[in-house]
Amino acid sequence: MRKRPLLEASTREDYERHLRLRLLPAFGALKLRAITRARVEDYVAALDSQGALSRKTINDSLIPLRQILGRAVREGVIAANPADTVDRDAPLELPYERPAISPLTREETRRYLEATCSHYTPLAEVLIGAGLRIGEALALEWGDIDWDGRALSITKTFKVGGIGTPKGDRPRAVAVADYLLDELREHRARTGRLTGYLFTDFRDGAPLRRQWVHRCWHRPTLADAGLPISVRLHDLRHTAATLWLASGQSIYFVQQQLGHQDIQTTIGLYGHPDQEAHRRAAEQAAAWWREGVSEGSRVPPLVPRPASGGSPTAPRPVATGLAASQRP
Numbered sequence: 020m021r022k023r024p025l026l027e028a029s030t031r032e033d034y035e036r037h038l039r040l041r042l043l044p045a046f047g048a049l050k051l052r053a054i055t056r057a058r059v060e061d062y063v064a065a066l067d068s069q070g071a072l073s074r075k076t077i078n079d080s081l082i083p084l085r086q087i088l089g090r091a092v093r094e095g096v097i098a099a100n101p102a103d104t105v106d107r108d109a110p111l112e113l114p115y116e117r118p119a120i121s122p123l124t125r126e127e128t129r130r131y132l133e134a135t136c137s138h139y140t141p142l143a144e145v146l147i148g149a150g151l152r153i154g155e156a157l158a159l160e161w162g163d164i165d166w167d168g169r170a171l172s173i174t175k176t177f178k179v180g181g182i183g184t185p186k187g188d189r190p191r192a193v194a195v196a197d198y199l200l201d202e203l204r205e206h207r208a209r210t211g212r213l214t215g216y217l218f219t220d221f222r223d224g225a226p227l228r229r230q231w232v233h234r235c236w237h238r239p240t241l242a243d244a245g246l247p248i249s250v251r252l253h254d255l256r257h258t259a260a261t262l263w264l265a266s267g268q269s270i271y272f273v274q275q276q277l278g279h280q281d282i283q284t285t286i287g288l289y290g291h292p293d294q295e296a297h298r299r300a301a302e303q304a305a306a307w308w309r310e311g312v313s314e315g316s317r318v319p320p321l322v323p324r325p326a327s328g329g330s331p332t333a334p335r336p337v338a339t340g341l342a343a344s345q346r347p
Contacts, residue, residue, distance in 0.1 A: 028180030037080040041066070046084070051091050056101040059084070059111060067113055074115035081111060120288065121250045122257040125265070134244035139236040141206040142218045142227075143255070145171075148199040150259030150276050153229045153252050154178060155185060159217045164203065170194050173278065177229070191278045260289050267300065 026034070045062045046054055059081075066077045085102040092100050104110045123131055128147060135143045145156050154176035163172045174190040175182050185191070206217070218227050229252065237252045260273050274285040 027178055027183040029178040029183065032179060033079065034083040037083050041080050042084055051088070051097050054088065054101055059102050063111060063113060074113040078112040078115070120257040121247070121254045122261040123246070123250065123254070125262060127244070127246055128258055128262065130244040131240060131246060134240045136236065136240075138221050139232075139240065141202055142232070142236075143240070144199060144202045145217075146252075146255040147259050147262075148202075149193045149195050150256050150263075150273075151193065152176065152186070152256060153232065157216070157218055157227050157229065157232070158182060161207065161212065161214055161217060163217075164200075165192070166200065168192075169197065169200060177226070185278060187278070187280055189278050189280060191275070193276055257288070260285075264289055267303075 045065075046058070049058075063077060063081070066072055066080075067074065081102055085100065088097065088100045088102050091097045102111065104112065132140070132143060132147070142156060145151060145159070146153065149156075149171055151159075151171075151173065155173050157177045158175045159171065159173075163174070165172060170192045172190070172192055173185055176185050177183075203217070207213070210219075216226055219225060220227055220231075233252045238248060241248055241250055256277070260277060263273050263276070264270065270282065270285055270289070273289060274282045277285065279285045
């Protein structure tokens, strides 16, 4: 019996949209054996030349095509998958620039939080203090808080069509500071709820929608704080990451907090921490290994390693300005 692929509702909708609007018009009349690498390359080039779609959308449309053709390979219908990127020097995917991230600075973060309305403050504190995606934060339930372990259990998220698993199907535990737990205790006392979602519509108790949070809370908060309206709600997650790095936390800690599968993703996004943090790190490293060396003094010379079975030997003097014949 064949297993039905497990797809999130939002992913299924994306695949169906790509099939209906792009893949079936381009390949639907062809037999599988007639779908060659050249045809796939022509498909990508044609969509790109039209300029109607972003390059990311074009690349994403290759995912269901690659899966369909991969199934045909496994069942012996075709010998190889023409949509696979085997040669990294000649990938099918189009290069594109990721949207620039706009994290808030430490001072801007304080201004943002000070400008939040009382209903929004707990959610904003979680987004910045825990670095959650907005869908993950809105799906948090009171049972997801480990009060003793000081962590949030991220096992689900709101997606198009309902609740799903976190991105990449990777649940994680996010460490949080005491101040954030105190904020959540106060939030629980105000709402009087011990079960259900942490963040709900204060008017009727319904789950919050990200579009509503963005329009009714995030954008007004930016305006009241005098911050650029271009800062996205997702940039609060980037803000958490950059603040962690600027405070001296490791890139590995940030990767684990954010739930990135590959640390290269974390480095690619945040490999440009505050230069002041770089300078502090250099000073701290120097202070550690030079401990005991007074400021302004020269670093004492290293003692040469002893010869096998012997005692340390005196270093050979360095002759400068001497003819070769005069050197010892």
